Structure formats: C-alpha cells, structure tokens
Amino acid sequence: MSGSYNVAVAGATGAVGNEMIAVLEQRNFPVKNIKLLASERSVGKKLKFNGEDIKVEVLTKDSFKGIDFALFSAGATRSKEFCPAAAASGAVVIDNSSAFRMDKDIPLVVPEVNPDAAFRHKGIIANPNCSTIQMVVALKPLHDYAKIKRVIVSTFQSVSGAGKKAMEELAEQSKAILSMKEIKKNVFPHQIAFNCIPHIDAFLENGYTKEEMKMVNETTKIMEDDSIKVSATTVRVPVFVGHSECVNVEFARELSPQKAKELLKNFPGIVLVDDVSKFEYPLAINVAGTDPVYVGRVRGDDSVPYGINMWVVADNLRKGAATNAVQIAELFIKN
Amino acid sequence: MSGSYNVAVAGATGAVGNEMIAVLEQRNFPVKNIKLLASERSVGKKLKFNGEDIKVEVLTKDSFKGIDFALFSAGATRSKEFCPAAAASGAVVIDNSSAFRMDKDIPLVVPEVNPDAAFRHKGIIANPNCSTIQMVVALKPLHDYAKIKRVIVSTFQSVSGAGKKAMEELAEQSKAILSMKEIKKNVFPHQIAFNCIPHIDAFLENGYTKEEMKMVNETTKIMEDDSIKVSATTVRVPVFVGHSECVNVEFARELSPQKAKELLKNFPGIVLVDDVSKFEYPLAINVAGTDPVYVGRVRGDDSVPYGINMWVVADNLRKGAATNAVQIAELFIKN
Numbered sequence: 263m264s265g266s267y268n269v270a271v272a273g274a275t276g277a278v279g280n281e282m283i284a285v286l287e288q289r290n291f292p293v294k295n296i297k298l299l300a301s302e303r304s305v306g307k308k309l310k311f312n313g314e315d316i317k318v319e320v321l322t323k324d325s326f327k328g329i330d331f332a333l334f335s336a337g338a339t340r341s342k343e344f345c346p347a348a349a350a351s352g353a354v355v356i357d358n359s360s361a362f363r364m365d366k367d368i369p370l371v372v373p374e375v376n377p378d379a380a381f382r383h384k385g386i387i388a389n390p391n392c393s394t395i396q397m398v399v400a401l402k403p404l405h406d407y408a409k410i411k412r413v414i415v416s417t418f419q420s421v422s423g424a425g426k427k428a429m430e431e432l433a434e435q436s437k438a439i440l441s442m443k444e445i446k447k448n449v450f451p452h453q454i455a456f457n458c459i460p461h462i463d464a465f466l467e468n469g470y471t472k473e474e475m476k477m478v479n480e481t482t483k484i485m486e487d488d489s490i491k492v493s494a495t496t497v498r499v500p501v502f503v504g505h506s507e508c509v510n511v512e513f514a515r516e517l518s519p520q521k522a523k524e525l526l527k528n529f530p531g532i533v534l535v536d537d538v539s540k541f542e543y544p545l546a547i548n549v550a551g552t553d554p555v556y557v558g559r560v561r562g563d564d565s566v567p568y569g570i571n572m573w574v575v576a577d578n579l580r581k582g583a584a585t586n587a588v589q590i591a592e593l594f595i596k597n
Numbered sequence: 598m599s600g601s602y603n604v605a606v607a608g609a610t611g612a613v614g615n616e617m618i619a620v621l622e623q624r625n626f627p628v629k630n631i632k633l634l635a636s637e638r639s640v641g642k643k644l645k646f647n648g649e650d651i652k653v654e655v656l657t658k659d660s661f662k663g664i665d666f667a668l669f670s671a672g673a674t675r676s677k678e679f680c681p682a683a684a685a686s687g688a689v690v691i692d693n694s695s696a697f698r699m700d701k702d703i704p705l706v707v708p709e710v711n712p713d714a715a716f717r718h719k720g721i722i723a724n725p726n727c728s729t730i731q732m733v734v735a736l737k738p739l740h741d742y743a744k745i746k747r748v749i750v751s752t753f754q755s756v757s758g759a760g761k762k763a764m765e766e767l768a769e770q771s772k773a774i775l776s777m778k779e780i781k782k783n784v785f786p787h788q789i790a791f792n793c794i795p796h797i798d799a800f801l802e803n804g805y806t807k808e809e810m811k812m813v814n815e816t817t818k819i820m821e822d823d824s825i826k827v828s829a830t831t832v833r834v835p836v837f838v839g840h841s842e843c844v845n846v847e848f849a850r851e852l853s854p855q856k857a858k859e860l861l862k863n864f865p866g867i868v869l870v871d872d873v874s875k876f877e878y879p880l881a882i883n884v885a886g887t888d889p890v891y892v893g894r895v896r897g898d899d900s901v902p903y904g905i906n907m908w909v910v911a912d913n914l915r916k917g918a919a920t921n922a923v924q925i926a927e928l929f930i931k932n
Contacts, residue, residue, distance in 0.1 A: 412900050416751035416843035418793045418832065432791075437775055440768060451876045456767075458753045458834055458841050458881060460894050460908045465873040469854065469896030491900035495843040495908065497753065499793060500835050506793050508751035508830040508843075519804060538800040541786045546793060559795050561804030565747050565826035573795045573830065 265292030267595070270329045270353065272321050272344065273336030274298035274309060277426045278358060281584035282333050285553075287312055289588060292595065299325050300336070323347035331591045334358055335583065349385025354594060356387050356587045360472075363388040363480060370483050373589040374531040375402045379486075380593050387590055390484060391476040392582025393417050393496060393505055398484050399555040399581070400509065400574045403529040405485060408517035408568060412491040415477060418499045418506040419462060420546060423578050424449055429502055436500070450498065459498040471496060504546030505578040513568040519561050522570050526557050531581075536560055544575035552577055553585045600627025602930070605664045605688065607656050607679065608671030609633035609644060612761045613693055616919035617668050620888075622647055624923055627930065634660050635671070658682035666926045669693060670918065684720025689929060691722050691922045695807075698723040698815060705818050708924040709866040710737045714821075715928050722925055725819060726811040727917030728752050728831060728840055733819050734890040734916075735844065735909045738864040740820060743852035743903060747826040750812060753834045753841040754797060755881060758913050759784055764837055771835070785833065794833040806831060839881025840913040848903040854896050857905050861892050866916075871895055879910035887912055888920045 269286065273279040279300070286293060296311050299321040308315045319325065321344060326332055332353040334341050341361040348355045362368040369379040370388045375398050380387055390398070397415060404410065421428040428449040435445040435455035445453055452459050463472035470478075477494040499506075527534040535544045536558040544556035555576045563569030576582055604621065608614040614635070621628060631646050634656040642653040654660065656675065661667055661683040669676050669683075669692040676696040683690045697703040704714040705723045710733050715722055725733070732750060739745065756763040763784040770780040770790035780788055787794050798807035805813075812829040834841075862869040870879045871893040879891035890911045898904030911917055 414749045414845045414900075416830075418753070418834070433775060436771055440772055440775070452880055453882055456836050456882065458836060460841070460843075460878055461873075461876060469873065469894070493845060493898045493900045493904070493906060495751075495845075495894070495906055497841075497843070499753070501791050501793060506795070506832075508795075508832070510749045510828060510830075538796075538804065541796065543795055545787055547788055547791065559804070559830070563828045565749075565828045569828070571828060571830055 265294045267292055267330040268295045268297070268328050269293050270297040270299055270326060270332045270348070272299040272332060272334045272340070274318055275300045275304040275307060276335055277422055278335040278579055278583040281579045282335060282587060283309060283311055285580065285584045285588045291588060291591065297325065297329065326351035326353050329353040331356065333587050333591070345386050354383065354387065354591070355385060356389055356590050358389040358583050358587055360391065360476065362386055363390060364483070370480060371590050372398055372484055372586060373593055374399050374529065375484050376486060377593055380590055389583065389587045389590065390480045391473070392423055392578040393419060393473065393507065394477050394480040394484070395582050395586050396505060396555045396574055396576035397477065397507055397509060398481055399531050400526065400557050400572065401485065401511065403525040404511060404513070404517060404522055404570065405487070407521070407525055408513035408515040410490050410511055411514050412512040413481070413493070414510040415492065415494045416508045417494070417496045418501070419496060420501040420503050420505055420578060421454060421498065422503045423505065432500055432502060454498060455500055457500065460495060462496045462498055501546045503550040503577060503579060504575060505582060506544070506546055507574045509572050509574050510563060511570045512566045513570070516568050517570060519570065523560050526560065531555055532557055534558065543573055546575055549575050549577050551580070553580050555581055600629045602627055602665040603630045603632070603663050604628050605632040605634055605661060605667045605683070607634040607667060607669045607675070609653060610635045610639040610642060611670060612757055613670040613914055613918040616914045617670060617922060618644060618646055620915065620919045620923045624927070626923060626926065632660065632664065661686035661688050664688040666691065668922050668926070680721050689718065689722065689926070690720055691724055691925050693724040693918050693922055695726065695811065697721055698725060699818065705815060706925050707733055707819055707921060708928055709734050709864065710819050711821060712928055715925055724918065724922045724925065725815045726808070727758055727913040728754060728808065728842065729812050729815040729819070730917050730921050731840060731890045731909050731911035732812065732842055732844060733816055734866050735861065735892050735907060736820065736846065738860040739846060739848070739852060739857055739905065740822070742856070742860055743848035743850040745825050745846055746849050747847040748816070748828070749845040750827065750829045751843045752829070752831045753836070754831060755836040755838050755840055755913060756789060756833065757838045758840065767835055767837060789833060789835055791835060795830060797831045797833055836881045838885040838912060838914060839910060840917060841879070841881055842909045844907050844909050845898060846905045847901045848905070851903050852905060854905065858895050861895065866890055867892055869893065878908055881910055884910050884912050886915070888915050890916055
C-alpha cells in the first residue's frame with residue numbers, strides 16, 4: 263500500500279466494519295498499512311483490502327502502536343474500554359458507538375456540518391448516530407439561511423442498523439411468512455417482516471427511546487445551536503439497507519420550497535432527487551451502497567408561518583456510519 | 598335472513614367489499630336481504646354471506662329498488678355514476694370513495710367523532726379516507742379536552758389500501774428478491790418489497806399528494822373545526838394490512854401524557870396499547886382483522902408548550918373503510 267497513514271478498524275467483521283473497509287478502498291484513503299481488529303471469535307478470519315488478504319487480529323489495548331487513525335465500530339462497551347488506549351497510543355480515534363457522543367469534551371462531527379469541531383479533539387472524535395447524520399446534513403443549509411426553530415421527524419429505519427443478524431432475520435421471517443410457516447424472533451422483539459415496529463434501542467423514563475433522544479440531543483450538539491427543538495419518533499421498517507426520514511421543519515424566517523431546493527442542491531454531500539412529475543424522490547433501495555444524503559418531496563408547510571416538509575434518505579451503513587467516519591479522518595489529511 | 602334491512606354492497610368483490618360483507622356478518626347487522634354488486638367482469642361469481650351463497654350481480658342504476666342501505670366501494674368514477682341513482686331509489690348511500698367527501702352538502706362521518714352529521718344527509722353519506730379515519734378517532738378525545746392547534750402526521754400505509762393486486766405484488770416482489778430474481782412492477786411505480794415509497798395517490802400542484810391533502814381537508818371537516826392545522830406525509834410501506842401513523846399534536850391548553858392516555862382509554866373505539874416496559878405498542882400485524890383504533894407510544898413533546906406524540910394503528914380495510922361504513926349504517930338502526 264502506497265499511502266502515508268496506518269489505519270486500524272476495530273469491529274472489522276461487523277456490518278459497519280465491513281463498510282469502513284470498503285469506503286477506505288473506494289475513496290482511495292492513503293493507507294500505508296491496515297490493521298483489522300475484532301473480538302477473539304473472529305481472529306484468524308481474513309478480509310480483503312485492495313486485493314490483499316488481511317488477517318483479523320484480536321482487539322487489545324496494545325493494538326494501536328504506530329496507528330494514525332483508529333476507526334471503531336465495535337459497540338459502546340468495547341469503545342469505552344479500548345478507545346482511550348488507542349488515543350493514548352497517539353491515534354486519532356473515530357468512534358462510531360454512542361459511548362462518547364454527548365461527552366462535552368469530545369467533538370461529535372459531521373464533516374459537511376461542523377468540520378471545525380474535529381480539530382478540537384483530545385484523541386477521540388465521536389461519529390453521530392445514523393439517523394442523526396443524514397438529518398443534520400439536510401438541515402444545515404436550511405438552518406444557515408432561515409434559522410430552524412423546531413423539527414418533527416419520523417424515521418423509517420432499515421434492519422441493517424441492527425447488524426448482520428437483523429438482516430438475516432428479516433430475510434428468514436419473510437421467507438417463512440410467504441410459505442405460511444412459523445417465524446423465529448431473535449434480534450427484534452416482534453416480527454419485523456411485513457410489519458413496522460415503533461421501537462429502536464432501549465426505552466427511557468420519559469417514554470422516548472434512546473434512538474429518539476439521540477436525534478434530539480446530537481442534533482443541537484452538531485449544529486452548535488441549543489435553540490433548535492427536535493421531537494422524534496423512530497420506527498424500524500422491513501427494509502434491508504437505507505434509512506428514510508419524514509422531516510418537518512419550522513423556521514424563524516421565510517424560506518420558500520424553491521429556495522430550499524436550491525440550497526439543498528448546492529450543499530456538499532446532498533443529492534436533490536425531487537421531480538414528482540416523473541415520480542422521482544429518494545428511495546432506500548436506490549441509495550444503498552452510496553455515500554450522499556438524498557433529499558426529495560421538498561414542499562412548503564402552511565400550518566406554520568415558515569415551514570418545510572422533506573423526505574431524507576441515506577445508506578445508514580455508509581453516510582450514517584462508515585463514510586462519515588472516513589470523511590472525518592479525511593479532514594486531517596487535507597489539512 | 599331475519600333482519601329488517603335490505604343491504605346492497607357495490608364493489609363487493611374488491612378488498613374493501615369483501616370486508617364489508619364480513620363486517621356486516623360479524624357485527625350481526627340486521628340484514629333481511631343482501632345484494633352483492635360489481636362490474637360485469639365479476640357477474641356470476643358467488644360470495645358467502647352468513648353461510649349462504651350469494652350471486653354477484655351487475656351494478657346498474659336499477660340495482661337499488663327496495664334497498665335500505667347501499668354501501669359503495671367501487672371507486673370514485675362508479676360512485677359518481679351510481680350513488681345518486683341509489684339515493685334516488687330511497688337507499689341511504691354510504692360511499693367509501695373520494696367522490697363526495699369534500700362536497701359541503703354531503704356529510705363525512707366517523708361515528709365516534711361526528712355522528713350527528715350523518716343525520717343531515719340528503720341521500721349520500723361519505724366514508725372518509727382510511728388514513729384520516731384512524732387519526733381523527735385518536736384526535737377527538739384530546740381535542741375535546743385541550744383543543745388542537747396543529748397536527749404533523751407521517752403515515753406507514755400498508756399495500757392493501759391499493760387493493761388485492763397490490764397485496765399480490767408485495768408478495769411476488771418479496772419472493773423474487775429473496776430468490777435473487779427480477780421483480781415485476783404493475784401496481785406501484787417503484788419496487789415496494791423491502792422499500793418505502795413516499796407517494797400515495799396523485800401529486801398536486803402544491804407538491805403534496807391527494808392522499809396527504811385528504812388528511813388535511815377531511816380532518817377539519819370531520820372534526821368540524823377549521824382552526825385545526827394539519828401537515829401530512831403519506832408513505833407506502835411493505836406491510837400487507839394495517840396502517841400505522843406517527844402523530845405529533847400541539848394543543849392550546851395543557852395536556853399531560855397521563856391525562857392523554859386516560860382520555861384515549863375511555864373513548865369508544867380506541868384500545869390503548871401502551872406499556873413500553875413490556876414492549877407493548879400497537880403493531881400492524883396484530884391489528885389486522887379487527888375493528889378498533891389502537892394507540893400507543895403516548896408521550897409529551899417538550900418542543901412546544903403543550904405537545905403529545907403518539908403512534909396510531911388500525912386495519913385500513915376495517916375501521917379505515919368497511920367497519921366505519923357499517924357503523925354509519927348502524928347509527929340509523931339505533932335511532
């Protein structure tokens with residue numbers, strides 16, 4: 263490998279870890295050496311990177327000597343245990359778990375939205391939750407122009423957000439139902455095939471789920487504006503890859519749908535797909551495997567003085583996780 | 598048959614027509630004779646009613662002599678053509694199409710919400726759109742207590758709302774994808790299997806779909822309060838039967854989540870399913886084949902002074918269509 267940076271991927275065998283490896287390749291990240299780390303269970307497995315077989319090694323606190331960038335997607339418990347050690351070894355740690363996101367000393371970064379925050383890191387940078395990332399990318403250009411007062415969001419989240427076993431569960435349950443057989447439930451608390459479950463992550467005292475409160479709290483941190491009010495309902499739907507979101511936004515100042523479309527279209531990282539005369543709007547099945555955030559169905563909401571409704575779709579494993587993490591690392595290469 | 602009323606079902610062979618027959622049976626509607634009407638294509642078919650084989654007859658303007666109640670679910674074009682003739686014959690016509698819903702001289706009725714309107718009919722009573730019916734039932738007790746200012750709704754609508762062929766398309770596309778074959782598209786403009794499509798009914802000049810504007814306009818008519826603002830995004834999801842809705846409501850007066858739950862629980866036609874400690878909330882797969890509107894995930898929304906979020910689920914073919922129509926007819930029996 264001809265690059266200048268030693269990169270480690272912790273949680274390399276998971277759904278997001280696999281995408282991190284693919285995204286590093288596809289974006290030609292200047293990798294010198296890559297280290298693929300996972301739990302003992304996966305040690306000995308081989309994964310391809312740029313045509314080479316790379317052996318998966320066990321994740322330990324000593325895994326990070328000489329590593330420039332450590333990308334973590336191994337769950338919050340492992341992040342809490344190993345990210346500080348990786349940072350102490352001198353790596354810039356980019357952590358995809360929820361472990362450090364709301365820690366006020368740790369930047370929470372979406373490169374299109376708050377790149378400067380990344381440079382205030384003390385070793386660890388947090389990668390936001392998938393459902394938050396795609397929403398804030400779509401909100402940012404509109405907020406800069408007309409100042410957001412309030413956001414009401416309902417999500418349509420694919421099963422891949424719950425990992426590889428969740429994707430298998432959707433396939434297996436769907437097959438069972440189509441052939442009139444009994445279904446098995448392991449990953450989700452209820453049947454997910456041909457059903458919608460209004461429940462992602464654990465429930466909190468206030469009746470919301472952790473996933474919903476992530477959208478509330480991470481949004482104000484990333485947008486660096488505590489005055490933005492967010493109310494969220496997060497729903498799991500029987501889709502393999504790609505999260506869709508109905509986003510209703512109330513602004514402090516006038517913003518026509520035409521102007522909103524222009525702002526969205528010209529913002530980095532957004533693809534506007536919005537021609538209803540041709541039935542064109544973003545669809546989960548079309549965005550899977552790609553990096554941008556797609557926005558469509560942009561229209562005015564007359565129920566408030568200045569309101570917009572829009573439909574925001576992205577690949578939750580890519581822009582919602584792996585791509586955003588690699589983009590954070592890229593900030594340090596450019597500078 | 599031992600009842601006192603002659604009933605006609607127009608569109609008897611469709612998804613909703615089938616349910617109308619089932620609901621008349623299951624609710625022991627006092628039917629003397631039943632007439633099953635459809636287009637020429639279906640003439641000669643037989644359908645069961647209370648164990649008897651009933652021949653399907655062709656729908657004509659002369660079909661309604663002696664009929665007391667004519668339940669229509671044959672599409673807006675046929676309703677416009679045949680409902681006036683049925684009413685002229687002396688039948689009380691209950692029409693499930695969009696043909697007459699916004700006509701100011703024709704009542705639009707949900708029996709739990711505005712039963713009195715039914716008695717102002719001049720022959721025809723309109724049955725609201727499926728997605729509106731379940732929402733207004735959930736809104737009514739809350740509105741009576743705390744006055745609704747604004748509603749933001751996102752829907753998760755099952756394919757059965759688009760008829761029997763749409764249900765077959767979901768099954769066939771799902772099978773094809775699970776066995777890595779090409780899919781066929783006929784009913785929906787895009788693949789519906791393992792996908793969400795933010796597009797139901799035709800697009801209008803303002804960027805909204807007809808389905809979305811039905812939720813806006815029908816709600817104020819049924820609630821008999823033009824001050825209620827509604828903003829809707831309607832989405833088709835890969836579910837066979839049962840519509841789910843994320844409903845965010847802003848009130849003029851204080852309403853705690855606890856009080857909201859109490860009001861919902863005590864309102865006729867609503868079943869409150871809301872114990873998140875046991876992962877209990879309404880699910881489309883559980884409500885299919887039943888008549889109530891199910892509400893759960895009731896919680897406060899702190900982004901406005903008085904706000905509530907809730908999750909509203911009902912069988913779109915039953916309460917969203919057939920059951921509501923039969924309940925309208927029942928109003929005239931009781932009185």
